[in-house]
Amino acid sequence: MRAQEITFLKLVQGEKQFQVPLYQRTYSWTRPQLQRLWDDLVDLVEQQLEGGSPASHFLGSVVLAPGQLQAGGVQRWLVVDGQQRLTTIMLAFTALRDHIRDSSVEGSARTADRIHRQYLVNEFLEGDEHFRLLPTQADRPSYGACVSHSPRSGGADNVGAAHRFFRGVLASGQEQYGEGWTTAVEIALRDLLSIVEITAERGDNVYRIFESINNTGVGLSQSDLLRNYVFMLLPGRGERVYEQLWLPMQQQLGPKNLELLVWLDLVVRGESKTKQTDIYRVQQQRLEPLAGNEEALEKEISELARRAELLRRILDPSLEPNEALRRRLRHLASWGGRIHYPIALHLLDLVDAGNAGADEAAEALGYVEGFLVRRMLCQASTQSLNRLFMSMPGDMERDRPPAEAVQRYLSSRRRGWPTDAEVAEAVRSKPFYWNGQAQQRAYVLQRLEESYGSAEPVDYGRAKLTVEHVLPQRPAQAWLDMLAEDSDDGQTPQELHDLLVHTLGNLTLSAENSKLSNHPFQRKQQILEASSLRMNQEIAATPRWGRKEILERADNLAARAVALWPGPEGEQHADSAEWSGWADLRAALIAMPTGTWTTYGDIAELIGSHPVPVGNFLATKAGVHGAYRVLTAAGRVSASFRWPSDEHGGNPLALLHAEGVPFDASGRARGSHRLTAEDLASLLGKEVPEVGSTNGSSESVAAGRSVQARAARFAELLRENRPDAADAILSFLHSWEELAPGCHLDYGKAAETSCFLMLRRDTASRAGAIWPFTLYPVFGTVEVVFQYMRSRPPFDDSGLRREFMSRLNAVPGVELAEAKLELRPSFPLEVLAGHPEDVHAALSWFVRQVTLHEPQDGHGE
Structure with missing residues (x-):
């Protein structure tokens, strides 16, 4: 075998074809992997647009074995390893070509044609040899459609989804960066992605090579590597420094947070572009000049240990002695995520060094929270926020007080800090229920409730409150009759419902979700009146609950929101010609x-x-x-x-x-091919809770009532709403439990108690389980959860999902569109009663696939 570091252009140039062999899995990258690669590409593009000369980004290795020389003189290479990376870059080029072709820029058609010929095809060959990359058989139709710019390109499998992902981020980047964007993206893809090409010789056992590459042991972490390097340079002081500084730090933080600390240490020093995979290399370069100076190295470890104490306060705000700062850190911890860690550590650094007061740092963190919450309320994109906050410690003005510097930095127009007016408009109209994450939605409502200043504050940790719709997601006729009074000319009550139901004005917190259900408003009033939450008592005092009342409450909550979460300096109003x-x-x-x-x-x-x-x-x-x-x-x-x-x-x-x-x-x-607003939100990567979920997450099993109590509630709802089919459906569910070991039923806790057909009992939550169906007894549907299957082996293989869909579509009464292979399409609940054997056969195949692909004892992945 021989290896060399090359660019993508050098890899593909010439008359070549890369064929993915049969033993390789189908293309499996989804949004998380695509987003990581795209973030790296954007870093390279930004450096070009700023006039810099960016260093290349290491993409990984591609292992190739020589194949047969084709009749047309094309050298075929078998892709032993690296097909996911190679396919992804090819799909990025198909998207770039189509993005340029659809633009109105002069010469765009020529540029698109050049990209097509230069990277994607062997121009003068036909048939399979025309394509520079030939994926596995299962991926070829979808990949071929993308390369050929077919009307069927951008389908619902992983290949099509990757093409659509790149189309989306390219369009978003075009709006943000403007002229020069596409040229810089092409250069980054072509010349700035470093690939190690490893070429096998003829006669090498390529499958054994594949096995050896993909069965490696657990490597050392970045902090392990740094520790080994540092103490190699401390032969005299090493034992004392380890016992007094490194070991206590390691024990207090744990391995993951120690690695986080070593990365944050670089970020606050100004190394904002350091990736967590490069921590050791960058720290080693920084410390290398100190080799031979053990006193200086000890000071570096001492400084890291000091920052470890500050990081502990960020991770556990109860450790912060200052009340105002502790409250702000607790708010950001409740908001969730790690995006604020760099600026929080920088501010605590200033306080610890005596260069800022604790109250000043608290005010600065209040602006950070205001920036994040206001953007969430307005559905602003989270793209580039990580880079923004990583650059913040080094880019802020140093000659101003911290709070002023933070506010000025975030107030730049291109950073998109919403004004009071923008927040008010968004609270009235945007579907808040799909904004951010479940934890963040609950946090916003909790803070709004706290703004009422109740004499007896609620213990939110014990209350187990969840987000509840006052106007129900699935309204009974009485609700629609009331909305008919509020509808505009030509607008149906259902259309008005859809515009109002997920807005903040219609949402509250409650521990009584199952009691509230979709009851008429008068019954909900009785339940909400007994609530200890002021916002619920306020709703209960309202005589009716239609458009006017929801919008009035939205205006009230917006006023509270802009008071709680501060806005940009000088309330700079956007003068953009186009609404966001x-x-x-x-x-x-x-x-x-x-x-x-x-x-x-x-x-x-x-x-x-x-x-x-x-x-x-x-x-x-x-x-x-x-x-x-x-x-x-x-x-x-x-x-x-x-x-x-x-x-x-x-x-x-x-x-x-x-x-x-x-x-x-x-x-x-x-109708089976229609995408609802919920479907569109899911495709955009928004967290869309299932109707039967309680906390906005389908991944956690609801606590509270026992499984037996929820099972009884499901059966009760089934008999109330589907009396003719209830017994047959319950019998079908019993047959699922007897189908195979691990098959069992679980139930949601929300108003419409849903039923999940679960497989694998040995998991603490649905995050580690797999399930094919969710049943809704009131709405009368069986939801096929391809959206969740696609992240769970073996159904992360789009070919298996497509086969499962095909088997279900063979059942009379089921019509699932292949275009919804990454969503949650449904069919009528009565099908389970009318054709139980046919559905059972499809589920037996589903269980068999899961069983066949599970790792055997002692042979885990």
Whole structure:
């Protein structure tokens, strides 16, 4: 074998083809892996745009074995290892090509064609040899569609999802960076990703090479490597320094937080671009000049130990002695995440050194919290926030008090700190229930409740409060009748419901979710009146609960929010010509898998608008990708639909049909291919709670009532709402429990007690389990949870998910669109009663696949 470090361009140039062999798994990268790679690429792009000369980024290795020389003179290489990286870069180039081709920049067609010929294909060959990369058979149709710019490109499998991911981030980056963006991205992909090409010789056993590469032992952590290096340089003082400084630090923080400390130490020193995989290398370079000076090295370890004490206060705010600072640290800890760690450590550093007061640091952290919460309320993108906060300690003005410096730094227009007016508008219209994470949504409502200043504060740790909709997610007819009184002309009560239901004005905290259910408002009033929360008592005192009342409460909560969370310096009002919601619209349309459609109302619900302005925007704004995929609620092309410029054209119905959307004889799109607002939010990476969840997360088993009590509640709801089918459905569920070891049932705790068909008992939460179905007894649906399967082996393989969908679609009454292979499509609950044997056969196959792919004892992965 021989190895060399090369760029992507050098890897692929010439008449070559890279073939992924059969023993390799299908393409499996999803959003987390794609986002990490993209973040690294953006770092390289930003350095170029700032006039710098960025160092290359190490992508990893690609192990190749020579294949047969093809008739056309093409050298075929078998990709023994690294196919995920190689496929990802190829898909990034397909997205870049399509992004450039769709732009209106002069010469874009030529540039797109050059990218296609230079990186993606062997120009003068046909058939399989035309493609520079030939994936496994299961991935070839989807990959081929992306390379060929087919109407079917960007499907619902992992290949299509990666193509759509890159289309989305390229469009977002174009808006942010403007001119020069696409050129810098191409250079980063082509020349700045460093790849170690390892080439096997003919006759080498390539499968053994594959096995050896993928069965390595556990390596040393970055902090382990640094410790070994430092104490190698301390032959005289090493034992004392280890016992007095390093060991106590290691014991107090633990391995993971010790590595976090060593990284944060670099960040606050100004090494803001250091990745956690490079900690050892950068620290080694910093300490290398001190080799031979044990006193100086001891001072460095002493400084690290001092910062360890400060980090402990960030991790556990109860350790902070100053009350104001302790409260701010506790608020940020409750908010969650680690994004604030660099600036928090920098501020505690200033206090510890006597260069700032604790109250000043507390005020500065208040601005950090205000920035984060206001952006969440306004659905601002979290992209680039990590880089922003990592750069903050080194980029802030040093000659100003810390609080002023933090506020000025975050108030820059391009950093997007929402003003009071923007917060008020967002609270009225944006679907808060899909904003941020479950922990953050609950935190916002908790802080708003605390703003009422109750005489007897609530113990939130013991209360087990969850987010509750006052206007229910699935309203009974009495609710819709009331909303009919508030609807605009041409607006149905259901459409008004969808625009209001997830906004902050309609949400509260409650420990009585199952009691509140979708009861009429009068019954909810009785329950909320008994609540100890002031906000619930305020709702209970309202005579009715419609549009006017929800918007009035939204205005009240917005006023409290802007008082709690401060805004930018001088309340700089954005003078942008375009509302931020239109960027969300563009992102949603790019994220749609080919073969799907949505409605003006779904888009309006997602972005916090109204169907009419959505339609006007699409009709007048040129260059909106996928505008023809937005139809009326009836699934028809709107009579008022117009292409906004001569550059576009064609029959929208014909375009959709070519992408795989089926239509009936009257020109109505098939409902099974429609993406709801919830589907669109999921595709954008938002956390969309299941209707049956209590805390906004499908990953945790609800505490509280016993499984037996929840099972009884599910059966009760089933008999109330599906009396003719209830016994047969319960019998079907019993057959699931007897299907195989590990098959069992679990139940949600929310108003509509849902039922989960679970597999694997030896897990503390659903995070480690797998389940095919969630049943909803009131709404009457069986949800097939492909969205959660795709992150759980073996169904992270899109081929297996597609096969499971195919088996279910063979059951009469089930129609699941392949375009929803990464979502949660559903079919009627009555199918379980009418065709139990057919569904049972599909589930038996599902269980068999899980069993076949589980690691054997002593042979874990």
